[in-house]
Amino acid sequence: MSKKTALVGYTGFVGSNLCRSASFDFLANSKNVQQLYGVKPDVLIYAGVTGTKWYANTHKEYDEAIIRAAEENIVKIAPKKLVLISTVDVYSSIDDVTEETPIEVAKLHTYGKNRYMLEKWTEENIEDYHIVRLPAIYGENLKKNFIYDLIHLVPYTLTKDRMDAIITNYSDISSYYRLNVDKNFELIPLEKGEYRKLRDIFAEIPMNALSFTNSESSYQFLNLATVWKYIETVIKEQIRTINLVTEPIAAEEVFEYIYHNKFRNDTVNRINYNLKSIYADSIVGHGKQYYGDKDAVLYDLGKFVRQEIEKL
Incomplete structure (x- = not known):
């Protein structure tokens, strides 16, 4: 008998891309998630924790309600295995940290703290689980972030x-x-x-839209088209929590690669992501700490951005 799979958040950015990579027996979002209560799927992919970072940080109670709703949904769906889609923003430090690095909750903003608390709740209440932390993501239906600004201006x-x-x-x-x-x-x-x-x-x-980003800021860009294959690997290798991160690239490097021109802006704060994964070596090999090196990510980003510009 084949395993029954369910996806919560199928209309969202992450979920809609997962639907392009895999088939699911049950699909739900915040409007109809109650239909999955009692279904007890073999695997539940929970990509239904919505929320924009700046909005969560300024509307604490609203964001906490989203987390409580996620916990209730997971309990009532009652999956045999849970794959929780989370974020690298659960870290208080974003430089040279791995899955083994302790997280200082007191130093987190609301957005990261609430999602970390959901991770801890998962660890304490779900027997069979996997947590997948995503960085700066791009793919179909992109609505925000530096790559969106790079495309639209x-x-x-x-x-x-x-x-x-x-x-x-x-x-x-x-x-x-x-x-x-x-x-x-x-x-x-x-x-x-x-x-x-x-x-x-x-x-x-x-x-223009790029003026909201410091040109020296660096991000770890991940194509959502690759996430499903990593989820399959995480399940197969029984990895509990993974930082699905690529090699950091500066905003100015991405701009120059795409537009063959210089981008300089220091009017906003710089932020430099450099998270690593202790599992990258065993998954992609060659002593790697990332799931994609700079050259490969730039090539894929260039292709994606050019395709999206053509659609405008």
């Missing part, structure tokens, strides 16, 4: 100060935005041709 929101600075030289840009309830300027829905026109304008403006 157009800021979705602008503060009044930023808008005032931009329209000094580009007065037409104000017609593409409207004030929202937070008194910021929000991009209005645009036809494909109009969006490309606006993107071309922002390509010439220093204060």
Whole structure:
């Protein structure tokens, strides 16, 4: 008899990409997850912990409710095996740490703390589990992060100060935005041709979407198309918790590789991710600490970004 698999979060960014890589017997999201209560699948992939980092950090109670809901859903679905999709942001330090590094909970922001507490709850309440921590991810249905900004260049929101600075030289840009309830300027829905026109304008403006990233920041970019094969390996090798990280790459390196030009911005704080995995050597070999070296990741990123730009 074949094993029954379930995926919670199938309409989300991670879940929708997992659906492109594998077939599941049961699919659910936050709107219909109750339909899986009592199903008791052999394997449950839980990718249903939603939440944007900045929003979680400013809306603590809202984010805590998401975590409590996840715990309740997992208990009531009652899987034989759980694969929890988590994040590398559960670390208080993001430099030279592995799965064996102790995590200082007191130093975590709300987003990381809540997801770490869900990991601990899993360890204490689920007998057969695997935790997969993801870094800066990209793939189909990408909606945010530096790679999204690299593709689009157009800021979705602008503060009044930023808008005032931009329209000094580009007065037409104000017609593409409207004030929202937070008194910021929000991009209005645009036809494909109009969006490309606006993107071309922002390509010439220093204060585009890339201005929110320090050019010396480094990230560990992972294509979601690869995640399922690693989940299969984690289950096969009985790895409890894994940092699914690639070799760090600076934002300026990615920009130069894609656009063959320089990118310099030090107006925002720099952040440098450099997590490692103690399992990379046994999984990919050759004394590796990452699941993908810089050259391979840059090549794949370049291909992905060019494909996405063509869709605009």
